[in-house]
Amino acid sequence: MSSSEKIEFQPIGFVRNDHPYGQRPPTWQGICSRLQIDPRWQEALDGLDGFSHIIVLCYLHLSRERGAPVRVRAQGNPEMPLVGFFGTRTPTRPNPISMTVVPLIERQGNVLQVQNLDMYDGTPVLDIKPYLTRGDCHPQATSPEWIIRLWAIHDAQARERENS
Numbered sequence: 001m002s003s004s005e006k007i008e009f010q011p012i013g014f015v016r017n018d019h020p021y022g023q024r025p026p027t028w029q030g031i032c033s034r035l036q037i038d039p040r041w042q043e044a045l046d047g048l049d050g051f052s053h054i055i056v057l058c059y060l061h062l063s064r065e066r067g068a069p070v071r072v073r074a075q076g077n078p079e080m081p082l083v084g085f086f087g088t089r090t091p092t093r094p095n096p097i098s099m100t101v102v103p104l105i106e107r108q109g110n111v112l113q114v115q116n117l118d119m120y121d122g123t124p125v126l127d128i129k130p131y132l133t134r135g136d137c138h139p140q141a142t143s144p145e146w147i148i149r150l151w152a153i154h155d156a157q158a159r160e161r162e163n164s
Helices: 039-045 145-163
Strands: 013-016 032-037 053-059 071-073 082-084 097-108 111-115 124-130
Touching (some): 053 111
Antiparallel strands (some): 013 124, 032 111, 071 082
């Protein structure tokens, strides 16, 4: 396979929530979404509801900036260092695919209720995998100093919203 060959994916379903593109909530924490999976895959969901968390892979279909710079500041924050986009979670990348670990609230047939999924209504779902506490969780993992500063900024903003 060469790097010029095309790879095609078909969505297995779509994200459904109250946040169409352009109506981003202040935080995705606590936002409930439904993953409406194509009914032909309903049996493939059997056993998934035994897991507390799942990994959701989506196609960031609204990300159109293919010629964007390869170095960015996390979330466009001028306080953050300039790093390669592979060192961030920016949606602007050669293959705009997201991976998010979310709590699985419940399954009803071919619909999965999840929380904290940072995707707009209508986002195509490419795949779902169970989150495995053995293998996916790495307590010894570390992060660079700048991401810890970014999280501190987010925490301060969340406290401000709570106190408003």
